[in-house]
Amino acid sequence: MVAAATEKESGKPKKRLSEQSSWEAKDSEGKDYLYRLGKEADNMNIAVGARAGVIDDLFAGNFLGRDSDIVFDYRQKVTRSFEYLQGDYYIAPVFMDKVVCHIVKNYISHILNTKVPLILGIWGGKGQGKSFQTELIFQAMGVEPVIMSAGELESERAGEPGRLICDRYRTASQVVQNKGKMSCLMINDIDAGLGRFGNTQMTVNNQIVVGTLMNLCDNPTRVSVGQDWRESDVTKRIPIIVTGNDFSTIYAPLIRDGRMEKFYWQPTHEDIINIVHRTYERDGIARDEVESIVNTFPNQALDFYGALRSRTYDRSISKWIDDIGGVENLGNKLLKRRKDEKLPVYVPPKQTMEALLESGLFPSQRAEANNGD
Numbered sequence: 001m002v003a004a005a006t007e008k009e010s011g012k013p014k015k016r017l018s019e020q021s022s023w024e025a026k027d028s029e030g031k032d033y034l035y036r037l038g039k040e041a042d043n044m045n046i047a048v049g050a051r052a053g054v055i056d057d058l059f060a061g062n063f064l065g066r067d068s069d070i071v072f073d074y075r076q077k078v079t080r081s082f083e084y085l086q087g088d089y090y091i092a093p094v095f096m097d098k099v100v101c102h103i104v105k106n107y108i109s110h111i112l113n114t115k116v117p118l119i120l121g122i123w124g125g126k127g128q129g130k131s132f133q134t135e136l137i138f139q140a141m142g143v144e145p146v147i148m149s150a151g152e153l154e155s156e157r158a159g160e161p162g163r164l165i166c167d168r169y170r171t172a173s174q175v176v177q178n179k180g181k182m183s184c185l186m187i188n189d190i191d192a193g194l195g196r197f198g199n200t201q202m203t204v205n206n207q208i209v210v211g212t213l214m215n216l217c218d219n220p221t222r223v224s225v226g227q228d229w230r231e232s233d234v235t236k237r238i239p240i241i242v243t244g245n246d247f248s249t250i251y252a253p254l255i256r257d258g259r260m261e262k263f264y265w266q267p268t269h270e271d272i273i274n275i276v277h278r279t280y281e282r283d284g285i286a287r288d289e290v291e292s293i294v295n296t297f298p299n300q301a302l303d304f305y306g307a308l309r310s311r312t313y314d315r316s317i318s319k320w321i322d323d324i325g326g327v328e329n330l331g332n333k334l335l336k337r338r339k340d341e342k343l344p345v346y347v348p349p350k351q352t353m354e355a356l357l358e359s360g361l362f363p364s365q366r367a368e369a370n371n372g373d
C-alpha cells in the first residue's frame with residue numbers, strides 16, 4: 001500500500017519487487033489478479049497456485065498439464081474408481097450398446113460427419129438398473145466418471161448448482177487431459193432436481209441448471225467457471241449421461257434431439273433372468289429355479305430380486321437372536337461377554353429357492369405358507 005501511494009505521488013513507474021513475485025501478477029486482462037479474486041463473489045478458490053494464464057506463469061509450462069497442482073481435482077474425490085463393484089455381473093446387451101456407443105461417439109465426434117448429442121438421457125422405472133449398469137459399463141470400459149446426483153442441484157445460493165455442473169464438467173475434462181483416461185459426467189435422477197411439480201414455476205436454480213446444460217450441449221468445449229472467459233476455459237468434449245424416471249417434467253428444449261439422446265430402459269423378461277441368475281449363481285441356484293422365482297413375482301424391478309436375498313439374511317438373524325436368548329439378553333451376549341465365552345455361532349442361511357420364494361411373500365402369506373406345512 002505504501003509503495004502504491006508513493007508511486008501516485010511521484011508519478012514514476014513503480015519498481016517491481018521481483019520479476020517473479022505473484023503479488024504483482026496481472027490476470028489475462030492486465031488487472032491485479034489478487035484484487036479480482038477478492039472481488040469475485042463467494043470465491044473459495046484455493047486451487048490458484050501456478051495456473052496457466054492466471055498467475056506466475058513461470059512454472060506452468062506447456063508440458064505436464066497446464067496447472068501446477070494437477071492433482072488438486074482428484075483430491076476432491078469426485079471421480080469414481082469402483083473398487084466396490086466386485087464380482088461378476090451381467091449387463092444387458094442393449095443397455096451396454098447404447099451407453100458404449102454414446103461415449104465413443106462423443107470422443108470421436110470431430111471426425112463424424114453428423115451432429116452428436118452431448119447428453120444421453122436414460123429413463124425408466126425405479127430400480128431397473130439404470131445407475132448400476134451404467135457404473136458397471138464405466139468400470140468395464142475403464143472410464144473414470146464424475147458422478148453427481150440431483151440432490152446437489154439444490155442450493156439456497158442461486159447460481160451455485162449451475163457452477164457446480166460446469167466445475168464437474170471441467171474436472172472430467174481434466175481426467176482426460178491429465179490422466180489420459182476416458183471420463184464422463186453422470187447426473188443421477190435429474191428429474192428429481194429439475195422437474196416441475198404441478199403448475200408451479202421453475203425455481204431460479206432450475207432455470208440456471210437447464211440453461212447450463214443447454215449451453216454445454218451447444219458449446220461442449222468452452223466452459224467457464226468464473227464470470228469472465230479465459231484462455232484456459234477451453235476444455236475437452238465430455239459425454240454426459242443423465243438418468244431419471246420421468247423426463248416429461250424437464251424443459252422441452254433441453255431434451256430435444258440434437259441435445260439429448262433419449263433411451264427408455266426396461267429390462268425384458270430374458271434380461272431379468274440373466275441378471276438375477278448371475279447374482280444368485282454363487283449360491284448355487286440354477287437357471288430354471290431363477291426362472292420360476294421371476295415368474296412367481298412378475299412385474300418387479302431388479303432391486304426386488306436383490307432384496308429377496310438380503311431378506312433371507314434378515315430372517316435368519318431374527319431367528320439367531322431368538323436362539324441366543326431373545327432381545328433382552330442381546331447386550332450381554334454381544335458386548336458384555338466374559339473372556340472365555342464365545343459369541344454364539346451364526347450360520348448364514350443357505351440360499352434355496354424355497355427360502356427366496358418365501359422371503360418374497362407378505363408376512364401374512366408367509367404365515368399361511370408355514371401353516372400349510
Ligand SMILES: Nc1ncnc2c1ncn2[C@@H]1O[C@H](COP(=O)(O)OP(=O)(O)OP(=O)(O)O)[C@@H](O)[C@H]1O
Pocket residue numbers: 089090091092124125126127128129130131132133189243244245275279302303306
Ligand atoms: N446388472 C445388474 N446386476 C446385478 N444387480 C443389478 C443389476 N442391475 C441392477 N441391479 C440391482 O438393482 C438395484 C437397483 O438398480 P439401480 O439403482 O441402478 O436402479 P435405477 O434404475 O437407477 O433406479 P432409480 O430410478 O431409482 O435410480 C441395484 O442396487 C442392484 O442391486
Ligand SMILES: [Mg+2]
Pocket residue numbers: 130131132188189243
Ligand atoms: Mg438410479
